[in-house]
Amino acid sequence: MKTVIGLEIHTQLSTETKAFCSCKNDVYAEVNTNICPVCTGQPGALPILNDQVVEYAIRAALSLECEIHEISSFDRKNYFYPDLPKGYQITQYFHPIATNGHVDLNNGKRIRIQRIHIEEDAGKMFHSSETITEARSSLVDLNRCGIPLIEIVTEPDMEKPEEAREFMEKLRDILRTIEVSTGNMEVGALRCDANVSIRDKERSSSRVEVKNINSFKFVQRALEYEIERITEVMKNGENVPQETRGWDSLTKSTVSMRSKEAENDYRYFPEPDLPILVISKERIDRIKKELPELPDEKAEKYEKTLGVTRDNAKILAKDKTLSKYFENAVASGLSAKDTSNWIVNEVLALFNSDSTEFNHERISIDNLKKIMDYTNSSKISRLVAKEVMAEVYKSGKDPDTIVRGKNLLQVSNENELISVVKEVIAENPDTVAKYKSGKTSVLGFFVGGVMKKTKGKADPKIVGKLIKQLLDDEN
């Protein structure tokens, strides 16, 4: 059995204005307020290409290693739907702006990108029931209508649902890094349709398209479900019809939307209202130069020149604000390796436990530095450090204030610790006996006891030394 997966991805570009009119690109505005004769399809209105769309599309295409075409053009995709005011969508069907790109997965596998083209989004519909056919009434909001999209079409180079998910996440990280899209799947700024087909020795299934996948997790879940479903159908010796299915995130399953026969004939033809799009070599070169470092390049740099572990490097390089945070911390004099561990293991853990996105203001570099300094100079233990950081994260208080206020400084003064150590030894005669009989591994038990009594403030190294001294002395 061999599974073949290809993706068609739509990304909303976060330009100031819409693709073909000067309305604001803002889906959150009050319904039907960002509209004009052009995006509502009034008679006589004409599209004007927003140059920022071209700029963003080139940026994306270059980041995905595509060939940019000096000449591309626009076409009309004709179909009727109430959220499509003109009765056609302006897209690039015959001559897309870019082709032949790729993204490399972490396992080294190359996923080729067939094409990238510019198009416009449709409006948004609100039905009084689940679907338009059941609904007694439907409302249309045209704020979204005309928002620029790029469609990215991959070759069918993926074999596993995890690969599709990784591809999508990498794509999101790239789009965010180059600041062309929020890459937010949950709100539809990034959408993914997956084509899947399965082949065994004798035969192969038809291609099934899965739509409505609205999160990264569901990219994987929907494909897993669909692969299982197709495999099952094939096992039973039945035919897998070519069709479009929709992912239902409530039932965690796919449902048939339409068969191949019911597909629209979109009657593509060149858009006569827009001249061909000419992109100069100079412009491509300029944009190439202005591109920020992409996540994979950055990760490699962290690994090779800063000595950060590969896993940490990948995590830190993914997100622009995070990598900037890391780089600023290193620039402030902190050790790269140490800092990377702190950020990945401690800082990100706090955000993850809240399932919120990283925000450098919650734990400023100054505060991170202070906590790291306290720990590295053994003024507080790693355990206390975690507590302090959680407190900073929660209240935004200064670590100094927290450490002082809660009296958390590590006790490394032997005179202060000796009485506690003695106490613990006195309370555990059985364990003392074990030690004396040669079981030196129980030393940790005594250290733990002291740490508990001092609420983590004791310096474990010194405690260990003292315990050993006292027990050995008794001999």
Place this chain on the structure above:
Amino acid sequence: MLFKKSVEGLIEAIKHRELSEEEVIEYFVKRSSKLNSKLKAFLSTCKIKKGKGFLSGIPFAIKDNMQLENMKTTCGSRILEDYGSTYTATAVQKILNMGATVLGKTNLDEFAMGSSTEYSAFFPTKNPWDVERVPGGSSGGSAAAVAAGLVPFALGSDTGGSVRQPASFCGIVGYKPTYGLVSRYGLSAFASSLDQIGPLTKTVRDAAIIGKTIMGIDPNDATTVDKKIDLIDKIESNVEGMRLAVPVEFMKDLNQNVKNTFKKFIEDVKRLGVEVEEVPIPSLKYAVAVYYVIAPAEASSNLSRYDGIRYGLRVEEDSVAGIYNQTRDKGFGSEVKRRIMLGTFTLSAAYYDAYFDKAQKVRTKIKSEMDEVLESYDAIVGPTTPVTAFKFGEISNPLDYYLQDIYTIPANLAGLPSVSVPMGLIDNLPIGVQITSKRFEDAKVLRIARSYEKIRGEFPMPIGGELK
């Protein structure tokens, strides 16, 4: 006899204080309301003035497929019978900015698809030369209004001859500028790659004046070009030594009356020192076929927006598909439906290569053959129409009807400037001569037309401007 005056004549009269701006406007308002009941040139009337400029005091009319804010723009269709414009077309705005006053919106074949105004969803307009006959179309309302002196000039739109053909039928000047010179913003699209707004006037000089006013690059129309052409500047210069080409294809099958009238034109221009030769342009024989693939294809897409969802007619049904079907069935007339069907067919995946794609290739061929001829000749000339105005209902077969545009279509396919000037009367019905030149040689086209107009002499108005 104000109605006989050209735009220029009226401007002069106002300038010399023979008439006030208000007097001129009131005169034409009165004349329009009196004669319109017989001609039915207008779909709606108004009196809208916005700016102040050299056209202050000059009334005009616009074809009812151009947007004029706060007025209805019906496109001659039931589907837009109550549609109110939300903005004003660029070309119209440019004239308003110069102080002219819109007196009304004129009748047309539904969505400009036709050559007679018989396909207007509301009523046909009558030819002021003979009210039993069509004024031509699709800008028939504009042509009739100018010919009968209801307004001194009007705007029309020309997709396959819709300005020049009615000008020929009504005995006035009709000018289609080079594609891209005049903004289409606000012109309800029929076939976007062919549509061009142009003036209908009594004189060639007026056509140049109005043409110059509406031209210019428009940030709202990406197909407009940044080209400054002075149409007036050299319009009176002589044309001695120029060479005109008459396509052999135009002369074949031409009826004797038209042939004779055109011969007279050739004799006239030869007296100006112009050479006239017959030249073959073989691909022209495909022009009508190509046009009736490309124009309906674009139209089928352009008219998709009339779906009953956001504006215009809506027939309530239980399903969305039902709303679409019923709205479009009730809203569109037969000719529009025919063209939508044609266009939908030729664009469908199975037939795209055989029809639309092939038509595009032949279009390119026609363009290059015409360009080639225009390398050695200053202009291509011929009768604007194969016949004079026909009677209502006389042509019922669509294929015969489509041949009305046989001479005018090539200029649209090639995007060339073209003007029709009255060249004579046949049985007291006017017919025009068409002069076409290279892209952006609009000034030359008008200069040749003007030279001919001078030697031809004043062209009569229909029965002294009153109706038979």
